[in-house]
Amino acid sequence: MTRMKVIQEGPLTEDLISVHEIIGYVLVTCKELDMDKYHGEHLATQTVSQIMKISTKQAEAAYYNASELSKKKGWGVGELLKWNKAKSHMNSPVSEAVLRKIAEDDRLDNHVISEIQAAGYLSLAALELNFLSGQLTPLEMEFNYQLRVLDPNEALAIGLQFLGLELEEN
Template structure:
């Protein structure tokens, strides 16, 4: 079965997933899309940041209005300049202070978020990092595909490994 068929047959749902699983899914999504290693790490950290500061209703709204978000983002040279600047900031690992702050936040051990909300947070994080509007749809589609094909325990292990103290 092709990726597209999997996505079409299994749309995002209100099923709950943990923040650590979301981090794992984001990292694998970025790897599968052949993004630079640190871009995925920055996107994962920014997604967690969005989870901590934006309500689930806003995230859900972002998911349902993804095409509107892309249009708000803008097109053309300005978007490319912002993306090039953002890429230069993401060429290295996420700052230790940010990872420590995320790893120490006990709320993350308790949060569960729907698949739909997680995709919304992912889109908002990508926009915050100035990803190009054309990158949002493939990002959401691959995220959905990974939710369907990657075992939750594996995603959680990847997310926890990202936040391990020996790494920070």
Template sequence: MARMETIQESPLTDKPMSVCEIIGYVLVTCKELGMDKYHGEHLAAQTAVLIMEISTKKAEDAYYNTSESSKKKGLGIGELIKWNKSKSKMSRSVNSAILEKIVRNASLNILHISEIQAAGYISLAALELNFLSGQLIPLEVEFNYQLRVLNLNDALAIGLHFLGIQLEK
């Protein structure tokens, strides 16, 4: 089945997911989109940070208003300049202090958010990292696709590995 058919038949839902699973899906999504290794890591870390800082209501609103958010961001030379600056900052691995902050946050281990809210957090993280507006929709589409094809346990293992957490058996 084609990607778009899969996505059309299975839109994002209110199904809850753990933060570690979301991080795994973000990393695989970025890899599938051909983003450099470090861009995906930064997007995953920023998504986790926003989950700690921003309400699920704001994330859900961001999901439903992705196109509006990208329009506010602006188009043209300014957007390209900001993206180039962000790309240079994302050319190395995520600062270990940020990862430690994420891991230390006990609420993230028990927190579950919906697929829709996760997509909103990813969009907000991408905007904060100055991703180009044209990258937001492909990011959301690929994230939805990965939710449908990537095994949940695989996503969890990828997220835990990224955070340096040992999988409990």
């Protein structure tokens, strides 16, 4: 089945996923889009930052108004200049201090949000990092696809490994 067919047949839902899983899904999404490794790492950590500071209602609104977000982003030379500057800041790994701060935040251990909210947070994080408006739709679509095809336990393991944490055996 093609990616588009999977996305069409499996729209984002209110199903809950953990923050650590979301990190894994974001990293795999960026890898599948052939983004620079560090861009994906920065996007994953920025997504967590958005989760911790923006309400779920705002994230849902961002998802449902994604086309409006793209329009607000702007077009042209200014957008390219901001993206080039952002890329230069993302050309190295996320600092160990940031990863440690996320890993040590006990609030994230049991925090869950819906797939729809996760996509909204992802879009808001991309905007915060000055991703180009044309990158938002493919990013959201690939994220949706990964939610359908990547096993949640694998996403969780990837997210935890990125943070330097271990998967607890039950």
